[in-house]
Amino acid sequence: MTAARRCVTTIRPAQGWLDLDLRAVWQNHELLWQLVVRELKLRYKQAALGVAWAILQPLFTVLVFTVIFGIFARFPSGGMPYSVFALTGVLPWTYFAEAMRRSATGLVTNSELVRKVYFPRLVIPLAGVGSPLADFGFGLLLLLPLMVWHGVMPTWSLLTLPFWMLAMLALALALGLWLGPLNVRYRDIMHTLPFITQIWMFATPIAYPLSMIPSKWRALYSLNPMVGIIEGFRWSLVGTARPDLGAVAISLAVIAVALVAGLIYFRRMERSFADVI
Amino acid sequence: MSVSAAIEADGLSKRYVLGAAGGRYDSLRERLTGATRRLLGSACEAETKQAFWALREARFSINHGENVGIIGLNGAGKSTLLKILSRITDPTSGSARIDGRVGALLEVGTGFHSELTGRENVYLYGSILGMRKAEISRKFDAIVEFAGIAPFIDTPVKRFSSGMYVRLAFAVAAHMDPDILLLDEVLAVGDLAFQRKCLDHAHQLQKRDATILFVSHNMFSIKTMCQRVIYLRGGRIEHDGSVEGGIELYEKDCRMSPLHWTGTKPQEWPIFITGSELLDEGGSPRRLFDFGQKMTLRLAYDTRNPVDRPNFIVCILRSDGVPVCNYSTEVDGLDLGRVSGPGLIELDLPPIKLVAEMYSIDVLIRARGFQEILCGQTAGIFHVRHPLFDTHFGVFHETPKWRIERTARARLGDDRN
Numbered sequence: 001m002t003a004a005r006r007c008v009t010t011i012r013p014a015q016g017w018l019d020l021d022l023r024a025v026w027q028n029h030e031l032l033w034q035l036v037v038r039e040l041k042l043r044y045k046q047a048a049l050g051v052a053w054a055i056l057q058p059l060f061t062v063l064v065f066t067v068i069f070g071i072f073a074r075f076p077s078g079g080m081p082y083s084v085f086a087l088t089g090v091l092p093w094t095y096f097a098e099a100m101r102r103s104a105t106g107l108v109t110n111s112e113l114v115r116k117v118y119f120p121r122l123v124i125p126l127a128g129v130g131s132p133l134a135d136f137g138f139g140l141l142l143l144l145p146l147m148v149w150h151g152v153m154p155t156w157s158l159l160t161l162p163f164w165m166l167a168m169l170a171l172a173l174a175l176g177l178w179l180g181p182l183n184v185r186y187r188d189i190m191h192t193l194p195f196i197t198q199i200w201m202f203a204t205p206i207a208y209p210l211s212m213i214p215s216k217w218r219a220l221y222s223l224n225p226m227v228g229i230i231e232g233f234r235w236s237l238v239g240t241a242r243p244d245l246g247a248v249a250i251s252l253a254v255i256a257v258a259l260v261a262g263l264i265y266f267r268r269m270e271r272s273f274a275d276v277i
Numbered sequence: 278m279s280v281s282a283a284i285e286a287d288g289l290s291k292r293y294v295l296g297a298a299g300g301r302y303d304s305l306r307e308r309l310t311g312a313t314r315r316l317l318g319s320a321c322e323a324e325t326k327q328a329f330w331a332l333r334e335a336r337f338s339i340n341h342g343e344n345v346g347i348i349g350l351n352g353a354g355k356s357t358l359l360k361i362l363s364r365i366t367d368p369t370s371g372s373a374r375i376d377g378r379v380g381a382l383l384e385v386g387t388g389f390h391s392e393l394t395g396r397e398n399v400y401l402y403g404s405i406l407g408m409r410k411a412e413i414s415r416k417f418d419a420i421v422e423f424a425g426i427a428p429f430i431d432t433p434v435k436r437f438s439s440g441m442y443v444r445l446a447f448a449v450a451a452h453m454d455p456d457i458l459l460l461d462e463v464l465a466v467g468d469l470a471f472q473r474k475c476l477d478h479a480h481q482l483q484k485r486d487a488t489i490l491f492v493s494h495n496m497f498s499i500k501t502m503c504q505r506v507i508y509l510r511g512g513r514i515e516h517d518g519s520v521e522g523g524i525e526l527y528e529k530d531c532r533m534s535p536l537h538w539t540g541t542k543p544q545e546w547p548i549f550i551t552g553s554e555l556l557d558e559g560g561s562p563r564r565l566f567d568f569g570q571k572m573t574l575r576l577a578y579d580t581r582n583p584v585d586r587p588n589f590i591v592c593i594l595r596s597d598g599v600p601v602c603n604y605s606t607e608v609d610g611l612d613l614g615r616v617s618g619p620g621l622i623e624l625d626l627p628p629i630k631l632v633a634e635m636y637s638i639d640v641l642i643r644a645r646g647f648q649e650i651l652c653g654q655t656a657g658i659f660h661v662r663h664p665l666f667d668t669h670f671g672v673f674h675e676t677p678k679w680r681i682e683r684t685a686r687a688r689l690g691d692d693r694n
Binding site: 009012035038115274275 | 360373
């Protein structure tokens with residue numbers, strides 16, 4: 001017997017609040033990767049247009065937005081062509097909504113696994129926020145020709161893109177960590193989610209610029225963490241007005257609190273998943 | 278403290294809460310209405326929350342290289358025990374210490390995705406079972422070889438036959454190489470040939486000094502695989518030791534225990550079986566018969582209320598759950614009239630020529646005309662023995678007559694005219 005290879009596991013009832021055990025998640029990073037790859041493969045299987053859908057979906061949304069809000073309603077767009085303006089909001093929003101949906105419902109859609117196999121359950125919401133990243137990447141490919149067409153050049157602020165991406169991923173994950181365990185118990189979450197996502201989108205400067213919000217409401221409005229993030233994305237991608245640092249700070253604070261609390265909540269709840277799901 | 282224990286369980290217990298709060302998924306609305314009712318002070322809490330101990334104070338120690346069978350009736354806590362040891366669910370109290378890499382196979386093929394190809398599923402399922410990618414790549418050819426589906430490996434598994442699907446899934450699981458293997462009824466899926474393949478593989482693992490915990494209802498596999506048996510009854514360990522002792526307890530409990538699927542409550546049955554015995558031609562009780570031997574089943578019954586013309590049904594099931602034959606007083610033309618009070622019913626079976634296997638007997642009593650089920654109970658198991666005919670040969674064997682004609686004039690019916 002090789003003593004070094006031995007791993008000893010101790011099984012005991014749940015105890016402690018701060019037993020996050022993130023090491024176990026790292027040990028299962030290959031499973032995480034497999035689950036992300038599975039989602040990607042499944043998403044466009046048996047679709048004639050395949051991966052093209054990752055570009056077509058945001059394209060159609062932006063088309064509708066441009067016609068309704070840009071041409072008919074004549075929303076201002078901060079000096080940008082409206083289509084570029086809308087796409088820089090629609091792309092991150094699409095990622096966010098999808099990442100949140102997947103990480104919140106993943107436990108239930110994978111209930112067979114949860115019931116019959118042991119693995120750190122955190123892998124599921126993580127895979128949920130991981131797999132839509134690919135669609136986001138494809139979407140950026142749509143933005144490029146549109147920017148060239150309208151003669152919009154990226155600026156050095158593009159370097160901050162990973163930062164906004166990370167913040168958005170963290171927010172989607174935080175929500176997934178809260179909603180996932182709730183959804184295990186109450187499937188109502190699954191049914192309210194599309195509706196909440198829609199309302200949330202209209203409470204975020206996707207189709208209209210932040211400047212349309214009266215300044216006395218601005219602070220309250222900025223409590224929505226997606227406000228700072230979307231503004232950041234726009235600034236980073238096409239160099240619109242730099243986001244208000246105060247709003248960004250609020251966003252980050254909200255995200256950090258929600259994420260840490262979400263992790264603790266998820267770890268507490270995960271022990272009963274197999275019994276309740 | 279010995280260093281060699283592979284599994285050391287110390288008072289493992291698991292409590293489930295039945296009813297609204299802990300049941301399967303409840304809707305938020307029910308939760309809210311429940312909370313309001315509680316606020317308003319109606320005393321409905323006691324009836325909605327009912328605790329149930331699936332496992333109580335399980336204490337045992339299993340050494341490296343030991344193969345232990347876990348047996349018991351349905352709901353005795355076998356699966357709960359494996360779920361706790363494989364960390365799928367947490368114990369309510371108690372603890373366990375596990376020394377070595379655990380491979381748990383509670384169901385073959387969970388995690389397989391029908392849209393993905395065989396190859397993709399091997400990697401996915403492998404990592405779900407806790408294997409590293411490099412490890413899967415190394416064993417890939419061996420896995421495909423074991424499953425015997427090499428030409429189809431790049432086909433989506435939704436196009437697989439169910440046999441191929443299960444074989445591939447098991448092949449992946451079989452190559453886990455764990456130090457400790459937890460198996461829950463996995464051998465019950467698939468045909469008997471497949472079950473044998475699984476058993477063979479378990480034997481190979483045994484040779485490599487792996488520790489195996491094995492839940493099964495199949496006493497044959499328990500006997501061939503295990504040197505030790507843990508018998509569970511109502512969540513408690515009733516026996517931990519010899520295989521014979523455990524099986525004896527199991528067979529005793531098996532007799533007359535209610536069949537769960539009938540969905541009826543034993544305490545409300547108007548008529549029920551109080552005891553059974555299986556006799557040979559000479560009238561002595563036995564549970565092991567030679568192929569083609571006559572059997573007599575005697576059932577003692579009692580009633581709570583008088584029952585009008587009940588229909589007694591005896592069903593013989595093979596160890597993998599396949600019903601092999603069925604006898605019913607109504608079909609066989611015995612009118613029992615009005616039944617009240619205790620009595621005895623006897624069934625003389627013709628020499629049923631079932632092949633060598635383990636069989637179980639289920640007894641159902643229905644109202645006249647195969648109406649509602651009045652009672653459903655098990656009447657124990659029996660084994661059939663034959664030097665040659667086993668399930669490889671079929672379900673039963675009846676000696677036929679063979680003839681041969683060695684002339685040039687021999688013709689089949691069609692050719693004659």
